Amino acid sequence: MTETRIWTAALLVIGDEILSGRTQDRNVAQVALWLNLQGIRLVEVRVVPDVEAVIVDAVHALTAKADYLFTTGGIGPTHDDITVDAIAVALGVPVVVHPQARAVLEDYYASRGGLNEARLRMARVPEGADLIENRMSGAPGIRHGNIFIMAGVPHIAGMMLEALSGQLEGGRPLxxxxxxxxxxxxxxxxxxxxxxxxxxxxxxxxxxxxxxxxxxxxxxxxxxxxxxxxxxxxxxxxxxxxxxxxxxxxxx
Amino acid sequence: MTETRIWTAALLVIGDEILSGRTQDRNVAQVALWLNLQGIRLVEVRVVPDVEAVIVDAVHALTAKADYLFTTGGIGPTHDDITVDAIAVALGVPVVVHPQARAVLEDYYASRGGLNEARLRMARVPEGADLIENRMSGAPGIRHGNIFIMAGVPHIAGMMLEALSGQLEGGRPLxxxxxxxxxxxxxxxxxxxxxxxxxxxxxxxxxxxxxxxxxxxxxxxxxxxxxxxxxxxxxxxxxxxxxxxxxxxxxx
Incomplete structure (x- = not known):
């Protein structure tokens, strides 16, 4: 039997709505099943509130524990969406507007009232990031190295996972x-x-x-x-x- | 406005079945909603595998962060049920057979083939623990100080929560x-x-x-x-x- 490297991932679910019990999480199971198919083992999940310092600590802890970190939640246009800012702090990089994300959003909102300041928030990324396609609602997900920042809405997160299928290095599927x-x-x-x-x-x-x-x-x-x-x-x-x-x- | 103490809880979900995506967790939302009614805020959830060292680390981290720690999963009769042992290690106390738990199980299994070694595992508690009533399936939950060890099956965990309603010191309900x-x-x-x-x-x-x-x-x-x-x-x-x-x- 050949020794095979085991690739691991952690998931950080960000959102007061999960911790308050208002919303039933669906992303843990969805991400877990998708990771199995990529040959990557989900080794820990944390659910944390929309509090920057708490998110920063969790990002540091989980990136030290696993090869990949996925996050869900907190990337919308409203004041309680602070995931991008928190991950930028954790990485020690500034937040910048990603030109391609801006273009995607301009296009998406052209027939929906135009790009305002709140919507432009969804083009902000930690410097050095790439985008993850979102065919559903315009606003893209974000990849920064081995960190994958996804939407909280399960079917949007699911489409982002689909866009990543086969892209990550993994071991044998479980x-x-x-x-x-x-x-x-x-x-x-x-x-x-x-x-x-x-x-x-x-x-x-x-x-x-x-x-x-x-x-x-x-x-x-x-x-x-x-x-x-x-x-x-x-x-x-x-x-x-x-x-x-x-x-x-x-x-x- | 009087300053009110905010009481906090963390939840540790223990089980490979959640991390593999096989089982959709229902305990996070259930525990969160119940805590709201007790005036206690759920501040963090972690999901970890059935691995003793990982559970021990999580218990240490979460008891330092919150007033109360709840766990779900891993208290059944089979070889993969190691929650009690892991929490005992975290607390630095031995595992003992709780006489009342043993009596409850003897009674429950009297008409179901009797108490064997596997079933007796469910009477094991970290030394110093009290029981949490389980009218559903015999095997009780366990309280050790501010740690509450509950079943993974959601309706059994729900009955254990019900048995605890109004028992915990909390603040104003959210x-x-x-x-x-x-x-x-x-x-x-x-x-x-x-x-x-x-x-x-x-x-x-x-x-x-x-x-x-x-x-x-x-x-x-x-x-x-x-x-x-x-x-x-x-x-x-x-x-x-x-x-x-x-x-x-x-x-x-």
Whole structure:
């Protein structure tokens, strides 16, 4: 087995609306699933308020922990949108108007009342940044080195991710295979632990559920190697059968 | 205006399933909304994997930042449930079997095949802990000082929160009032900023949306003072009218 470098990312979700419970975050799962496909592992998420000093600290901490940092939120036109300023402070660079972003916004707002001062805020970037395309609403995302600054609105963030697909250096994508079983996980905990121990290239997560008054669990096997994944999942099904439980390959 | 102490909380979401994108987190919003009602402000959330050293670091960092720390996830019976062990390490105390938790589990599993070693794992607590009631599935949550260790399954975590309602010292609940308007937020950014500036006890967040091909935004005014909140929201409606926009009190 060749040793493979593991590429890592952190996600910084910026916004009082998430911390107040007003908005249900959708970006963590979306970014995580996209990163899996790029062969990059999401190792930490932080959610912080729209406070510059707090954002700056989080950017410093997370860029030290992971190869890539993604942020969502706080890049709109209003007074509470301070992500660009905070990241510029964290990087120690000034904020500048990006000429291409300005052109994109001029074009987008030509038929929508023109570019005012608030809208021009969305052309501001930390000096040295490139743009991430946003076909949805004009205002682009921003890439500065290994930092990716994206919108908070999930479908706009999703389009920015799409624009970045295949652009980032990553390792092998993380594969998964799910085995489901109508059994309380507490009854087969030993089987899970022993199966994981005997398949070094795999991890097994156990996710219980209640459905129609019955208890069950899905066991998610994860690996970067297809052969190891399949062997582990099939072994788990066999071991569950040995202790009297019929498992469903593919999950329940 | 009397100066009021602001009570703060942090939330640590523990689980590979969130970082892999397999599970959509529901606990951040649930905990945030519950904290608002207790007069406690959620100031930071972190999501970390099922790795002891990472959990220990996060517990140290977050207990230093906030009055209360809540955790969700990793307290089940399987090998990947390591939250109790990690928090015990962070606190520098041993893990012990809590006699009352053991009794609760014995009772719960009496008609479900009995208490085995895996199930007994759910009676383990950091020494010195109290229990948080869980009427749903037997296994209790755990309170150790100002650290609250809860289940990852959202409706079980929700019941544990309910059991804690009114038990924590907090300040005044954060109140909010929403004003909606079918206007691009970039057109009235100045109005928002000036209104917020003139109402020191309030914050205004701007949350744009797209609906039926049109653009609008909800402006959420937040304050711990009802009078200040109402004055700010009404002033915002009046100022929006001055610049030609009909706003809907209560939001859109």
């Amino acid at each position: 594969l998964s295979r799910t085995v489901g079983c109508m059994v309380p996980e507490s009854e087969i905990a030993d089987t899970l632990r022993e199966t994981e121990r005997d398949h070094a290239a795999c991890q097994i997560g156990s996710y219980p559920f209640f459905r129609d008054g019955r208890v069950g669990a899905n066991f998610v096997v994860r690996s970067t190697e297809q052969d190891a994944l399949d062997a582990c999942a099939e072994d788990l099904v066999a071991r569950l059968a040995e202790v009297g439980h019929v498992a469903t390959d593919g999950g329940i | 109140l909010s009032r929403t004003v909606g308007c079918m206007v691009p937020e970039s057109e009235i950014a100045d109005t928002l900023r000036e209104t917020e500036r003139d109402h020191a006890a309030c914050q205004i967040g701007s949350y744009p949306f797209f609906r039926d091909g049109r653009v609008g935004a909800n402006f959420v005014v937040r304050s711990t003072e009802q009078d200040a909140l109402d004055a700010c929201a009404e002033d915002l409606v009046a100022r929006l009218a001055e610049v030609g926009h009909v706003a809907t009190d209560g939001g859109i």
